[in-house]
Amino acid sequence: MSETPLPEPLEDFLQHPPSLPPDAKRREALAQRTAALLPAPQRRRWPVVAGVAASIALAIVSAYLGYRIGAANTQPPLQDLVERSIPPAPDDKPKTPEEPKTPVTLVSANPRELEWAAFDAADDQERVRLYFQAGDLYLDKHNDYESALRCYHQAIHYSDAKESQIAPTDNWLVMALKRDHRKEN
Amino acid sequence: MSNEWVRQETALRDAVLAGDGAAWRTLYDGANAALWAYVSWRCAGLGDLAEDVTQETWLVAVRRIRDFEPRQARFLAWLRGIAAHVLANLLRTRRRRPEQPLAERDIAAGPDLEEERRDQAERIARALAELPERSEAVLRAKYLDLLSVAQIAAQWDETPKAIESLLSRARQAFRSEYEKLAGNDAAIQELKP
Numbered sequence: 001m002s003e004t005p006l007p008e009p010l011e012d013f014l015q016h017p018p019s020l021p022p023d024a025k026r027r028e029a030l031a032q033r034t035a036a037l038l039p040a041p042q043r044r045r046w047p048v049v050a051g052v053a054a055s056i057a058l059a060i061v062s063a064y065l066g067y068r069i070g071a072a073n074t075q076p077p078l079q080d081l082v083e084r085s086i087p088p089a090p091d092d093k094p095k096t097p098e099e100p101k102t103p104v105t106l107v108s109a110n111p112r113e114l115e116w117a118a119f120d121a122a123d124d125q126e127r128v129r130l131y132f133q134a135g136d137l138y139l140d141k142h143n144d145y146e147s148a149l150r151c152y153h154q155a156i157h158y159s160d161a162k163e164s165q166i167a168p169t170d171n172w173l174v175m176a177l178k179r180d181h182r183k184e185n
Numbered sequence: 186m187s188n189e190w191v192r193q194e195t196a197l198r199d200a201v202l203a204g205d206g207a208a209w210r211t212l213y214d215g216a217n218a219a220l221w222a223y224v225s226w227r228c229a230g231l232g233d234l235a236e237d238v239t240q241e242t243w244l245v246a247v248r249r250i251r252d253f254e255p256r257q258a259r260f261l262a263w264l265r266g267i268a269a270h271v272l273a274n275l276l277r278t279r280r281r282r283p284e285q286p287l288a289e290r291d292i293a294a295g296p297d298l299e300e301e302r303r304d305q306a307e308r309i310a311r312a313l314a315e316l317p318e319r320s321e322a323v324l325r326a327k328y329l330d331l332l333s334v335a336q337i338a339a340q341w342d343e344t345p346k347a348i349e350s351l352l353s354r355a356r357q358a359f360r361s362e363y364e365k366l367a368g369n370d371a372a373i374q375e376l377k378p
Contacts, residue, residue, distance in 0.1 A: 003352075003353065003356060004356075006356060006359065006360050007360065007363070007364075009305050009309065009363075010309065010312075010359060010360060010363055013229060013309050014324065014327075014328040014356075015328070017226050017328055017329045018225050018226065018228075018229060018230025019222070019225065020221070020225040020230060020232050020235055022217075022218065022221050023236075026236070027217060027221075030239075030240055030243055031210065031213050031214075031217075033244075034209070034213065034243045034244060034246070034247040035206045035209050035210065035213075035247075037244070037247045037248065038201060038204055038205075038206060038209055038247065038250075039201075039202055039204065039250065039251065116249075116252075119245070119270065120270075124277065124278075127274075157278070158274075158278065
């Protein structure tokens with residue numbers, strides 16, 4: 001097959017692909033570093049799950065029976081029922097129109113999903129937002145400092161100059177990372 | 186993809202999820218050289234960029250190993266997908282950051298030559314990153330893996346004619362992306378005081 005040659009740098013790149021020598025020491029260090037990050041072994045959780053499910057079911061049944069017994073003992077007399085069924089006089093006060101509801105943004109409560117979404121985000125602004133959210137969840141809900149640190153670090157890495165300024169709403173970890181980032185740059 | 190591969194990689198993934206360091210080491214050693222070759226190619230030989238991408242790819246992989254599904258793709262293909270993503274993100278970031286002062290760069294080959302070589306390599310890496318996945322894959326199969334058109338056709342379950350046509354379009358797209366980037370860079374240079 002005869003191809004029209006491409007401009008020199010491209011043809012040269014294709015015909016002589018770069019082959020960088022791998023740095024054996026660095027590869028070994030990376031292997032060890034990644035091995036240290038392996039997920040913790042999963043334990044058999046079904047006895048715990050079954051126990052929790054049984055407790056919840058028992059609580060629901062007890063609450064239902066308690067409610068039925070209580071309701072049977074406190075039936076109001078018939079007279080009361082008649083009196084209470086008379087509707088109150090209409091209120092002359094004009095009804096105010098319903099206030100428009102503020103839109104609610106649904107946010108995943110799973111920081112891992114958020115972190116994946118940040119990784120896949122098409123633009124940096126969205127990526128930064130999602131990484132910060134994931135970091136907040138790791139920190140506040142899971143006390144997972146290492147993951148929070150990773151997410152915040154990524155968020156700051158992709159932030160523009162304005163976003164990487166320390167803000168009063170930042171938590172202690174974000175402030176510290178932003179300060180370090182500013183020193184590095 | 187053969188069932189044997191799926192079985193083997195599923196067993197390794199499950200062992201890694203159970204905290205087995207030896208299983209991780211098997212996956213790592215099995216894929217590392219091929220990943221490095223792929224990343225070096227995608228980074229057009231820019232060593233520092235290739236190092237960053239490889240490192241970040243492995244770190245993402247170990248964190249996300251739970252999401253690796255051997256029935257969908259081989260481990261190496263999954264890693265390449267992560268690497269392509271990481272590289273695209275890094276290239277975007279590099280474009281936004283101000284240029285490093287010349288003194289901080291590797292100027293072994295003289296400042297002008299070295300700078301020009303790096304710019305050219307980065308432009309090639311960007312052009313590759315802009316190509317559709319299939320175009321990049323066919324260029325890689327032909328020029329990095331050194332497969333013949335017939336071999337690519339057999340592997341991809343296509344006719345040699347279809348591969349030839351795809352290859353030709355991929356080369357043109359590569360050229361067009363590269364020239365577009367070169368044009369943009371020239372325009373930016375003109376705007377500089």
